[in-house]
Amino acid sequence: MARKSLAGEVADGLLDRIVAGELPPGSVVPGELELSSRYDVSRMTVREAIRTLTAQNILRIERGRGTFVNPLERWSSLHAVLRATSEGTDASDAAVQLIELRRMLEAGACGLAAERISDQDLAALDALVDQMREARRAQDLERFVEADLAFHDVILHASGNPFVAVLFEPLSRVLAERRSETSAVPEIQEHAIAMHVAVGEALRRRDPEAARAAMDAHMQQTLDDLRTYILNR
Known part of the structure; x- marks a missing residue:
């Protein structure tokens, strides 16, 4: 099995926090600087991870306001929904x-x-x-x-x-x-x-x-x- 990219690992880490309720629907996702420090990756890697979760409608970006967690019913990734279903609160x-x-x-x-x-x-x-x-x-x-x-x-x-x-x-x-x-x-x-x-x-x-x-x-x-x-x- 191919090794997951750094961006994929960061995206999974964020999804873990969302599923666990640490980042509930409507909450603001920490900024690039904080995330790059937490996961020990570059800000470019963080941006790629955010883009991945945004493409799956797990996150949404509002210009001038930040990045927010979407409610589960808006997610478009079956894998992510199943994780939330089996592991969530x-x-x-x-x-x-x-x-x-x-x-x-x-x-x-x-x-x-x-x-x-x-x-x-x-x-x-x-x-x-x-x-x-x-x-x-x-x-x-x-x-x-x-x-x-x-x-x-x-x-x-x-x-x-x-x-x-x-x-x-x-x-x-x-x-x-x-x-x-x-x-x-x-x-x-x-x-x-x-x-x-x-x-x-x-x-x-x-x-x-x-x-x-x-x-x-x-x-x-x-x-x-x-x-x-x-x-x-």
Whole structure:
């Protein structure tokens, strides 16, 4: 792997401080002199780092006023948003927003999959639901999460749209971390298995509307469980 440039290291350092809440949205970024001293780099390197974060809409430059941190919803870097989602201080809000994103994309993907899914994929879904049941009985959280994620991955690929799987690939690490937290609750495991069964049945009927509705209901149940058992709200 290529070594990160000095400007890239400074940009990462600033992003770390933003994600940690040290530089919250709307705050002014320290000046070039202070940053060059803090990171022991030239002012030109600092400028390049600032340009990098500005290009990703993480920062904005206001002439005559300074450089400011933008709110998360304005960021255009998926990598940076994922870091904020998994490491930031607003983890509860981020968890809800992640389910909202999944709901928009996965319901549509499930509808496409209903028209295109193969018998082999359907058999794989059945096997993964069985694996979830076995893992629940054995209290094997890691295996349960693995089967859960694989179930959704089969559907994303069965949609036949390569962009869908590509969009979800960067989310895999965050999804695994979230599932490990939520799936530790026995009631959530029970609900997840029931919802996966319903999704599989709709796909087996090759009914796009039913498949979309089943996945949408699954996402709603996931959101309800998150609020009830994890966020307590």
